[in-house]
Amino acid sequence: MSTVALPRAAKAGSYIPRDPALLVPLLGAGVLIYLAVLPLFMLVMGSFQAEVAPREFVYTLKNYQAAYASEYTYSTFKNSLIFASGSAALTFILGTLLAWLTERTNTPLRGIFVPIAVVPLILPGVLESIAWIFLLSPKFGYLNVWLKDLFGLQTLPFNVFSLPGMIWVHSVGQVPLAFLMMVAAFKSMDPSLEESAMMSGANTWQTFRRVTFRLLIPTAGSVLLILFVRTLESFETPALIGIPARLYVYTSEIFLAFNEYPPDYGRGGALAVGLLVLSALGVWLYTRSTKESKKFQTVTGKAFRPRQFDLGAWRWAGLGFLIVYFVFVVLLPFLVLLWASFLPFFAPPSWDGMQKLSLENYRYLAGFRPFWDAMKNSIILATLAATAAMSITSLVAWIVYKSRLPGSWILDFLAFVPITVPGIVLGMALILLYVAFPIPIYGTIWVLLIAYVTRFIPYGMRAASGSILQIHSELEEAAAASGASWWETFRRVTLPLLRPGLVAGWIYICIVSFREFSTSVLLATGESRVLSILLFTMFEQGQVTVVAAIGVLMIATLLSIVALFYKLTGRVGLQT
Amino acid sequence: MVRKSRGVITALGLLVAVLVLAEAKTLWAQSLDELHKAAVKEGGTLNFYATLAQINAEIVLPLFEKRFPGLKVNHVDATSDKLVARAVSEARGGRILGDVFQTPLENVLQMHDQGLLLEVKLPESAAYPEGLKGSFWVASDLQFFVAAWNTTLVKKEEEPKSFEDFAHPRWKNRLIAEPRDLEMVLAFAKYKFKSDEKSIDLWKKIALNNIEFHKGHSQLAELLVAGQAAACLTCYSHHFPIRIKKGAPLNYMLSEGVASINGTAVFKNAPHPNSAMLYARWVASLEGQKAMAQGGRNPAHPKVEPTDKTRTEKIYFITAADLKEFPKYEKIWKEIFKLR
Numbered sequence: 024m025s026t027v028a029l030p031r032a033a034k035a036g037s038y039i040p041r042d043p044a045l046l047v048p049l050l051g052a053g054v055l056i057y058l059a060v061l062p063l064f065m066l067v068m069g070s071f072q073a074e075v076a077p078r079e080f081v082y083t084l085k086n087y088q089a090a091y092a093s094e095y096t097y098s099t100f101k102n103s104l105i106f107a108s109g110s111a112a113l114t115f116i117l118g119t120l121l122a123w124l125t126e127r128t129n130t131p132l133r134g135i136f137v138p139i140a141v142v143p144l145i146l147p148g149v150l151e152s153i154a155w156i157f158l159l160s161p162k163f164g165y166l167n168v169w170l171k172d173l174f175g176l177q178t179l180p181f182n183v184f185s186l187p188g189m190i191w192v193h194s195v196g197q198v199p200l201a202f203l204m205m206v207a208a209f210k211s212m213d214p215s216l217e218e219s220a221m222m223s224g225a226n227t228w229q230t231f232r233r234v235t236f237r238l239l240i241p242t243a244g245s246v247l248l249i250l251f252v253r254t255l256e257s258f259e260t261p262a263l264i265g266i267p268a269r270l271y272v273y274t275s276e277i278f279l280a281f282n283e284y285p286p287d288y289g290r291g292g293a294l295a296v297g298l299l300v301l302s303a304l305g306v307w308l309y310t311r312s313t314k315e316s317k318k319f320q321t322v323t324g325k326a327f328r329p330r331q332f333d334l335g336a337w338r339w340a341g342l343g344f345l346i347v348y349f350v351f352v353v354l355l356p357f358l359v360l361l362w363a364s365f366l367p368f369f370a371p372p373s374w375d376g377m378q379k380l381s382l383e384n385y386r387y388l389a390g391f392r393p394f395w396d397a398m399k400n401s402i403i404l405a406t407l408a409a410t411a412a413m414s415i416t417s418l419v420a421w422i423v424y425k426s427r428l429p430g431s432w433i434l435d436f437l438a439f440v441p442i443t444v445p446g447i448v449l450g451m452a453l454i455l456l457y458v459a460f461p462i463p464i465y466g467t468i469w470v471l472l473i474a475y476v477t478r479f480i481p482y483g484m485r486a487a488s489g490s491i492l493q494i495h496s497e498l499e500e501a502a503a504a505s506g507a508s509w510w511e512t513f514r515r516v517t518l519p520l521l522r523p524g525l526v527a528g529w530i531y532i533c534i535v536s537f538r539e540f541s542t543s544v545l546l547a548t549g550e551s552r553v554l555s556i557l558l559f560t561m562f563e564q565g566q567v568t569v570v571a572a573i574g575v576l577m578i579a580t581l582l583s584i585v586a587l588f589y590k591l592t593g594r595v596g597l598q599t
Numbered sequence: 600m601v602r603k604s605r606g607v608i609t610a611l612g613l614l615v616a617v618l619v620l621a622e623a624k625t626l627w628a629q630s631l632d633e634l635h636k637a638a639v640k641e642g643g644t645l646n647f648y649a650t651l652a653q654i655n656a657e658i659v660l661p662l663f664e665k666r667f668p669g670l671k672v673n674h675v676d677a678t679s680d681k682l683v684a685r686a687v688s689e690a691r692g693g694r695i696l697g698d699v700f701q702t703p704l705e706n707v708l709q710m711h712d713q714g715l716l717l718e719v720k721l722p723e724s725a726a727y728p729e730g731l732k733g734s735f736w737v738a739s740d741l742q743f744f745v746a747a748w749n750t751t752l753v754k755k756e757e758e759p760k761s762f763e764d765f766a767h768p769r770w771k772n773r774l775i776a777e778p779r780d781l782e783m784v785l786a787f788a789k790y791k792f793k794s795d796e797k798s799i800d801l802w803k804k805i806a807l808n809n810i811e812f813h814k815g816h817s818q819l820a821e822l823l824v825a826g827q828a829a830a831c832l833t834c835y836s837h838h839f840p841i842r843i844k845k846g847a848p849l850n851y852m853l854s855e856g857v858a859s860i861n862g863t864a865v866f867k868n869a870p871h872p873n874s875a876m877l878y879a880r881w882v883a884s885l886e887g888q889k890a891m892a893q894g895g896r897n898p899a900h901p902k903v904e905p906t907d908k909t910r911t912e913k914i915y916f917i918t919a920a921d922l923k924e925f926p927k928y929e930k931i932w933k934e935i936f937k938l939r
Contacts, residue, residue, distance in 0.1 A: 074691075077712075078691055163826040163827055267814065269939065282680055282681045282684045283684065284680055284687075284706075285684075285687055367846065368821065368825070368842060368845060369821060369824055369825035370824075454688060458688060458689055458692025458693075459692035459693050460692075463694070465689070466689070466694075548675050548685065549673045560677060564652055564815060564817040565817030566653060567825070
């Protein structure tokens with residue numbers, strides 16, 4: 024990587040540089056500190072404050088005592104640990120199996136399952152949970168009732184309102200992520216190692232166990248770690264399934280501390296700081312392990328195609344698994360939402376139910392103002408958040424990777440910080456910051472915009488830096504040599520070259536903003552309510568069939584964003 | 600002559616009386632109209648922190664907006680504890696965003712404890728008996744905690760006649776309730792049995808049937824329709840007529856029930872004080888109460904009847920004074936059901 028000529032402050036100290044280029048990194052650092060660091064500072068401060076009388080605070084350590092030495096500390100810790108490790112393991116197993124079957128075996132029809140495996144990514148976590156409550160509720164869950172009738176059972180086999188239920192629901196939503204990471208790992212594996220094993224007389228299973236599997240261990244470790252951290256940070260399943268089942272994890276404890284009377288900011292803050300530390304530790308270990316694993320990396324300049332394992336007759340079992348997975352995990356949640364959206368009230372699929380089907384819920388939504396307000400807010404926020412995040416990160420990435428300004432690594436670090444902040448923790452920090460902020464943006468969609476931009480800057484950074492690294496500096500140097508200023512070079516050379524990567528990042532942030540829940544749940548109020556929160560409140564209020572209809576419309580919107588994504592980038596899958 | 604002058608005096612007296620009455624009437628009308636004008640002038644928005652369920656709100660609020668053109672209600676709806684938490688959080692940050700607060704009375708009192716509500720006597724509250732109004736609130740509607748059941752899961756002969764019936768083991772694993780409804784144990788102790796022990800005893804027996812708890816009364820009703828449970832112990836009566844009309848397999852017990860008050864209050868330093876006052880006065884008025892009835896709620900105004908049959912025969916009424924004992928009964932309730 025070479026550098027592009029940034030104007031130098033000639034004769035340091037003799038005059039203030041007139042070229043604004045030097046101000047850009049400072050501005051970038053300022054923006055990032057404001058977005059990523061300030062809220063965390065407020066959070067830490069808040070965790071040491073206790074309210075002695077309405078709106079009178081003192082500094083204390085009591086909050087930490089209340090958060091970590093109460094009668095519930097152990098159960099919360101245990102639930103969180105089981106939930107996160109169980110989900111990480113299940114997600115990893117399912118994702119790896121899918122990736123292996125589709126990438127590295129001769130399972131029939133495997134090609135069509137690649138895009139299908141990614142589809143659940145667009146299903147918002149709130150809807151995923153709701154759909155599985157419909158399917159696996161202990162009393163009326165469709166799947167439960169069906170299995171009971173099929174096998175003539177006395178009781179219903181599954182109860183979604185349990186830790187295994189939470190693990191299952193959260194896992195199936197995360198599988199696409201594990202799938203994509205493992206596909207990448209399988210793709211980059213040098214087949215010559217496996218071939219050598221085969222040549223030496225190992226059979227398929229032995230080769231898999233003694234070569235493939237071992238090659239995967241470093242990647243597997245880091246994938247498991249990131250899945251663990253993401254589960255720990257998640258709030259959708261803990262909110263919709265955990266709270267009714269009285270199974271509390273850290274995120275739900277934070278949420279409840281905020282919503283009890285009087286709201287206990289101190290305890291919530293102390294819990295949030297703990298979760299933040301855990302998550303930061305996880306991310307740190309993850310980055311360390313991925314750096315380490317590069318030492319053993321099997322990606323070389325050699326052109327190769329990963330070998331395909333011949334599964335023999337087992338390939339039909341592979342196909343069977345893919346079909347069962349597709350039907351039960353991908354299709355069924357969509358279908359159950361679709362079915363419920365046509366019902367006047369929740370009822371199992373039956374002839375009797377068929378007669379009740381109507382478009383009533385959709386007609387109702389057509390005239391239901393909160394729905395349109397929320398839809399409008401969600402769309403505005405997704406577009407603005409994606410635009411703002413990509414603008415900030417393309418500039419920051421350019422400074423980090425193309426200029427050789429001293430200290431530009433600080434920018435890289437700052438842009439990475441938000442990835443360690445769980446959504447609900449950010450929501451809490453932002454309330455503490457903006458409720459007393461001189462500019463009245465609390466309670467408006469602008470505070471949500473700030474939240475989304477902050478949360479998704481690391482994603483933007485990833486998309487932008489990936490593209491920036493690919494641009495050879497000669498092009499920029501040529502522009503500079505032809506007399507273009509820094510800004511002109513950035514605008515007329517760099518930016519157009521970056522466009523495909525930026526568009527991909529933009530659409531990705533659009534999607535994740537549109538489905539965002541865990542930060543919004545604390546920040547969105549009446550006027551600034553977004554779709555995911557409307558879904559949550561209406562589900563709490565029991566309008567489940569209308570919720571299903573909103574869900575269907577939300578999925579339709581997301582699908583059109585994805586269609587746009589395919590059209591613009593022509594790529595399969597999303598960047599992780 | 601004397602007679603004539605008497606007649607004149609009487610006529611004059613009448614005229615004056617009529618004029619005064621007319622004047623009073625115009626003053627009355629004027630003040631609402633004036634409030635309306637001032638409300639539009641101050642922004643035309645009403646930030647309405649209320650637990651009014653969506654199915655009720657979508658009828659009641661448009662009636663208000665239609666009656667007072669130029670006003671738009673921004674309904675911040677959540678469960679009552681979340682609304683208090685939100686308002687308290689905002690106040691801590693030095694911001695008052697809400698105009699009107701309308702929730703169960705206990706939450707209105709919590710808001711008052713936090714010093715967030717305006718002390719105000721609305722002219723409309725004169726029509727309400729003591730117990731349905733206070734120095735900073737007036738009742739918006741009443742709600743009745745009743746037992747309800749899914750008619751496909753509960754046979755005709757099984758239908759409960761009183762709450763005692765739910766102590767029978769045939770209800771084991773078939774009941775749902777709201778985890779925060781300590782009103783039940785309180786009202787039974789104070790008004791049904793007039794004895795703490797008897798009330799606790801009954802609820803302990805019911806607890807042996809392993810109650811499943813879900814937050815939010817609308818969700819309870821919906822879960823009941825779906826068949827999550829056979830019967831609900833603490834459902835709101837006004838949730839049922841609307842669903843039964845749609846064909847849901849439900850019925851509810853009107854022999855006895857616990858009544859509690861929802862109150863309306865105005866935020867101190869509300870950002871839209873005129874809109875706030877206008878709504879508070881309107882919803883307490885005959886017209887507003889009729890709108891509440893139309894929206895499916897149980898009006899608190901003595902002269903307005905509910906549209907549907909939602910008042911129980913025997914009513915155990917929770918008064919504002921009882922609210923002071925909530926902590927005591929909350930503890931009992933949580934102990935009985937091992938709730939957090």
